[in-house]
Amino acid sequence: MQRFSISPKAMVGGFWRNRGLIKALVVREVTGRYKGTFLGMLWSFFTPFFMLLVYTFFLSVVLKARWPGGSSSKAEFALVLFVGLMTFNLFAECINRAPSLVLGNINYVKKVVFPLEILPMVALGSATFHMLVSFTVWLLFHLVLFGIPPATIVLFPLALLPLVLLTLGFSWFLVSLGVYMRDITQVIGVMTSALMFLSPIFYPIESLPASYRPLMQFSPLTLVVEWARDVMIWGKGMDWLAWSVYMLVSLLVAWLGFAWFQKTRKGFADVL
Amino acid sequence: MSSNEIAVRVENLGKRYEVYDSPRNRLKQFIIPPIRNVLGSTGKDYFKEYWALRDISFEIKRGESFGVVGRNGSGKSTLLQLVTGTLAPTTGTIFTQGRIAALLELGSGFNPDYTGRENVFLNGMLLGMSQAEVEQRFDAIAAFADIGEYLEQPVKTYSSGMLVRLAFAVQVQVEPDILIVDEALAVGDALFQKRCYERIERLLADGVTLMFVSHDQESVRTLTHRSILLHRGKPVFCGPSSEAILAYRKLLHEEESAYFSAIAGNIEEKKKQGAAAVIGKNNSADNAGEVLGRSDSMSFGDGGMEITSVGTFDQEGNPCAVFYPGDTVCICVESLSGIDTDKINVAIRIRSREGIKVYSWGTLNQDMQVLAGLQQGPLYWGRHIRAGEKFSVWFEFASILGVNLYEIQASLSYEGKPDYTEQRMLHWVDEAAFFQVLMRQKEYFFGGSTDLQMTAKWAGQ
Numbered sequence: 001m002q003r004f005s006i007s008p009k010a011m012v013g014g015f016w017r018n019r020g021l022i023k024a025l026v027v028r029e030v031t032g033r034y035k036g037t038f039l040g041m042l043w044s045f046f047t048p049f050f051m052l053l054v055y056t057f058f059l060s061v062v063l064k065a066r067w068p069g070g071s072s073s074k075a076e077f078a079l080v081l082f083v084g085l086m087t088f089n090l091f092a093e094c095i096n097r098a099p100s101l102v103l104g105n106i107n108y109v110k111k112v113v114f115p116l117e118i119l120p121m122v123a124l125g126s127a128t129f130h131m132l133v134s135f136t137v138w139l140l141f142h143l144v145l146f147g148i149p150p151a152t153i154v155l156f157p158l159a160l161l162p163l164v165l166l167t168l169g170f171s172w173f174l175v176s177l178g179v180y181m182r183d184i185t186q187v188i189g190v191m192t193s194a195l196m197f198l199s200p201i202f203y204p205i206e207s208l209p210a211s212y213r214p215l216m217q218f219s220p221l222t223l224v225v226e227w228a229r230d231v232m233i234w235g236k237g238m239d240w241l242a243w244s245v246y247m248l249v250s251l252l253v254a255w256l257g258f259a260w261f262q263k264t265r266k267g268f269a270d271v272l
Numbered sequence: 273m274s275s276n277e278i279a280v281r282v283e284n285l286g287k288r289y290e291v292y293d294s295p296r297n298r299l300k301q302f303i304i305p306p307i308r309n310v311l312g313s314t315g316k317d318y319f320k321e322y323w324a325l326r327d328i329s330f331e332i333k334r335g336e337s338f339g340v341v342g343r344n345g346s347g348k349s350t351l352l353q354l355v356t357g358t359l360a361p362t363t364g365t366i367f368t369q370g371r372i373a374a375l376l377e378l379g380s381g382f383n384p385d386y387t388g389r390e391n392v393f394l395n396g397m398l399l400g401m402s403q404a405e406v407e408q409r410f411d412a413i414a415a416f417a418d419i420g421e422y423l424e425q426p427v428k429t430y431s432s433g434m435l436v437r438l439a440f441a442v443q444v445q446v447e448p449d450i451l452i453v454d455e456a457l458a459v460g461d462a463l464f465q466k467r468c469y470e471r472i473e474r475l476l477a478d479g480v481t482l483m484f485v486s487h488d489q490e491s492v493r494t495l496t497h498r499s500i501l502l503h504r505g506k507p508v509f510c511g512p513s514s515e516a517i518l519a520y521r522k523l524l525h526e527e528e529s530a531y532f533s534a535i536a537g538n539i540e541e542k543k544k545q546g547a548a549a550v551i552g553k554n555n556s557a558d559n560a561g562e563v564l565g566r567s568d569s570m571s572f573g574d575g576g577m578e579i580t581s582v583g584t585f586d587q588e589g590n591p592c593a594v595f596y597p598g599d600t601v602c603i604c605v606e607s608l609s610g611i612d613t614d615k616i617n618v619a620i621r622i623r624s625r626e627g628i629k630v631y632s633w634g635t636l637n638q639d640m641q642v643l644a645g646l647q648q649g650p651l652y653w654g655r656h657i658r659a660g661e662k663f664s665v666w667f668e669f670a671s672i673l674g675v676n677l678y679e680i681q682a683s684l685s686y687e688g689k690p691d692y693t694e695q696r697m698l699h700w701v702d703e704a705a706f707f708q709v710l711m712r713q714k715e716y717f718f719g720g721s722t723d724l725q726m727t728a729k730w731a732g733q
Contacts, residue, residue: 020397020402020403021394021397021398024393024394024397024403025394028386028390028394032385032386105383107381107382107383107384108381109358110353110358110376111358111374111376111381112358112374112381112395112398113356113357113358113372113398114381114398179295180295180296180298180299180302181295181296181299182295264302266360267298267302269353269358269359269360270289270290270298270359271295271298
């Protein structure tokens with residue numbers, strides 16, 4: 001069995017070496033989710049589409065909600081909310097699945113020499129795909145209801161980048177932890193649900209009393225959700241200093257997660 | 273020898289399993305001892321250790337084929353997994369050179385939810401091929417696996433035979449440098465196995481290095497040059513395969529004997545009876561090695577009287593353990609009595625290799641015929657036996673048995689009534705003696721377990 005390097009170079013190298021495999025697995029996962037259904041792949045489009053449709057109707061017609069600080073348009077609330085949800089889902093899907101990634105693929109541990117470190121990348125890839133579909137749906141609604149979104153929308157991927165790295169780091173950590181402590185799966189489910197309400201997804205951060213706002217920054221999603229709204233809806237740029245700091249922290253977390261994973265993976269075959 | 277002629281080198285290899293009561297303890301073990309080390313203190317470990325493999329060293333040259341034999345749980349699969357790289361060794365080093373394709377257990381690394389086709393691609397890519405390379409070989413793989421339209425079904429719907437067909441097809445088509453085959457092939461049908469062995473032989477001819485585990489001693493002998501014999505994780509023998517197999521057989525035999533005497537011991541203990549259950553060596557054992565010389569026996573009984581030896585003889589009274597149809601088979605049961613008694617029945621039971629009771633009969637059966645007036649002769653049931661008396665009973669029959677190995681069980685019982693309704697077992701011996709029935713194919717032959725001595729004639733002449 002080879003030594004598992006914990007260097008950041010190994011982290012990037014692992015991705016690059018296995019890019020073909022990652023791609024194949026992501027494609028398999030994306031197409032496999034709705035396999036056997038009549039509409040097939042179309043479901044990955046319809047699911048967010050109907051969700052957004054329901055949100056829009058419910059929030060604007062039934063609740064007549066207005067996003068505080070936004071324009072007076074009725075449909076705006078749904079679109080603002082959806083941006084937050086999209087971001088949250090990307091994070092939550094990966095994190096929720098992470099503890100069971102190795103547990104669900106015991107063959108990859110015991111029967112073949114498999115680059116296990118790519119499993120979180122595959123999960124991330126499929127989550128990203130679903131987010132892209134949601135994004136397309138969102139864009140469609142925006143075009144119909146409000147016209148062309150602000151030009152700052154091109155910054156959206158950049159706004160997400162730190163979150164992606166952070167998610168990957170957490171995933172690596174959780175994948176390994178999940179093998180040794182199966183309770184993790186349950187704990188994580190509760191935590192991500194809580195996180196949904198503890199991040200400014202259903203409300204703007206301004207609607208909190210000022211004294212609570214710093215607490216919000218503990219959620220890794222807060223900043224990213226705010227940025228995403230800024231660039232996609234309000235047409236504002238990003239706070240590049242904050243972004244750079246977040247980016248550095250995310251890189252560190254990603255690497256620590258990777259290092260932890262590489263250090264602990266030797267024991268997988270013995271526990272499973 | 274230059275190092276590039278070595279395909280696998282294993283030095284001083286050991287695999288220790290840390291047996292934990294719960295996965296939580298494992299995590300503690302990860303974290304707490306290093307902290308203790310830093311602090312300079314010592315403490316208990318959170319596991320019990322178990323060595324699955326120890327002190328294993330060998331080299332396999334390129335193009336050589338190497339077998340691994342041993343009983344279940346001797347560490348064969350662990351060794352293969354270590355060489356493959358799915359397990360990390362605890363001690364020692366493993367050096368391998370070239371692409372390793374491994375067929376460990378069933379359907380190595382298949383994802384049960386994916387279709388056969390998807391798994392083929394996945395597996396190929398894991399073995400270091402690009403998508404295009406797999407595509408190129410796909411038809412050959414499909415043809416070898418020969419599972420038809422199942423290729424498009426999820427692997428979880430496969431039978432174990434189909435699974436191993438597909439797995440094997442992928443592994444051999446990727447042109448490995450080292451092929452590792454666990455005993456998986458055993459689940460394939462005869463035709464597929466034949467094709468596998470042909471394929472393996474062709475790979476060997478092409479200079480592929482093979483590591484092979486099988487319980488089929490014959491295929492180990494024919495497919496491999498050298499073998500290692502493992503016993504409880506330790507190497508017992510490493511050398512030419514034929515010698516390794518011989519050592520393995522010897523080991524098996526010793527283990528089996530030990531197992532049987534352990535069972536006999538258990539029965540003894542349960543019965544807590546005074547009668548010593550030592551049984552004489554079966555008389556025919558010295559017959560030119562034709563019989564399994566089994567000195568250990570299993571026996572039980574209320575005691576008071578014991579069977580001292582059981583043997584098989586030919587018509588002339590010479591020890592004999594091989595018979596042909598029509599031969600007279602004589603079985604002699606010698607016993608020693610420790611009590612004064614009568615109403616004794618000496619009986620035997622003949623069982624085939626498959627454990628089927630072919631026949632059981634005893635002196636009481638004959639007595640019953642006498643009592644019924646169907647036969648003239650002395651009544652053994654009424655015979656008085658004194659304490660310390662030795663007595664033998666000769667059973668005799670003309671063999672109409674089919675080809676098989678037969679086991680004789682012998683028993684001494686006290687029969688309160690001459691009709692088997694009031695029986696008390698005094699001594700019972702399993703595997704008291706063995707004999708074989710063979711056939712002279714060209715002279716007299718029949719199939720099956722019994723000679724019904726049929727005749728035939730053409731009708732209408």
